[in-house]
Amino acid sequence: MIRGRIQTIEPKTPQGVGFPRFFRIAKDELKRFPLYILLFTVMAVMLLPFFWTITTSFKTPGEAQAFPPVWIPSHFRWQNYVEAWNAAPFGRYFINSVFIALTTAIGGVITSILAAYAFAKMDFFGKNVLFYLLIGTMMIPGQMLLVPNYLTIIRLGWYDTYQALIVPWVANVFGIFLLRQFFRSIPDELWDSAQIDGCSRFRFLWQFVVPLSKPALVTLFLFRFIGSWNAFLWVLIMTSREEMRTLPVGLYYFVGEAGTDYHLLTAAATFAMMPIILLFLVAQRQFIQGVARTGLK
DSSP, X not given: OOOOOOOOOOXXXXXXXXXXXXXXXXXXXXXXXXXXXXHHHHHHHHHHHHHHHHHHTTSOHHHHTOSSOOSSOSSOOTHHHHHHHHHTTHHHHHHHHHHHHHHHHHHHHHHHHHHHHHHHHOOOTTHHHHHHHHHHGGGSOGGGGHHHHHHHHHHHTOTTSHHHHHGGGSSOHHHHHHHHHHHTTSOHHHHHHHHHTTOOHHHHXXXXXXXXXXXXXXXXXXXXXXXXXXXXXXXXXHOOSGXXXXXXXHHHHHHXXXXXXXXXXXXXHHHHHHHHHHHHHHHHHHHHHHHHHTTOO
C-alpha cells in the first residue's frame, strides 16, 4: 500500500504586482521618452512633404501660392483631381504604368526564382564564382549601362515599344540574391523526402519551395513593382510618342504644361503615388516577414 500525503501549496503572490510594478514600468518608459521624441520628430519630418502635397491638392489656386503658406484649405476642392486628370492623358499613362510594372515584377519574380533555386539548392561547376560575378554587377552604376542598352534596343528595332521598357529589366541580380538567401533557410531534408516519393526538381520547386517562400516573393514583387512604377530616365530615353509614356514621364511633361498651377500638379502627383501606398498597405505584413526572415537559417 502506497502512502502519500497531500501537501497544501499556497499560491504565491507574484513579485512586481501592483504599485511597485507600475513604478518600474513608468521608470522604463521615462528612460525611453527621449527616444520616442526623436522617432516622432523624424517621422514628422518625413511625412511633412506628403502632408503638404495632399493638402495642396485640395486648395484653391490662391491658397496654393499664398505666403505665408496655408496648411489646411478653407474648403476641399475635389474638382482639382478631375481637372488634373483631364489636363493630360493620365488615363493612358496610368494603364502603361500598371501594365509595365506588373509585367516587369512578375517576370522578375519568375526569373529570380529559377536562378535563386539553382544557386541555393543545386551543385554545379563554378556555382560560387558565377554567383559572386553576378553580385559584382550590382556595383556598376545603372547610368553606365544606358548607352549599351540603348544601342541594343535600337538594333533590335524595339525603340518606342513595350518590349524596350520591359525586357531589359525582367532579370534582376538583387532578386536572385534575396531569394537565394531565403531558399537556403529551407531544410535540405525536405528535398530528400520529396526524392523518395519520386518528386522532380521542378515539381519540388513549384509545389514546396515557392509556397514556403511567400513572404520573400511578396517582398521581391513589391521591390520590382515600385522600381518599375517609379522608373523615369529609361522610359524618357526609350519613348517619343505620348501614348507610350508612363506616369513619371507624363508628370514631367505635365509640369511644363501646368506651370505654376500647383494645385493641379500636387493633385496629379497624389493620384500617381496612391497605388504604391495602397499596395504596400495591403502587403505590408508579408513584406515585413520577407525582410525579417531573409538570410536566417
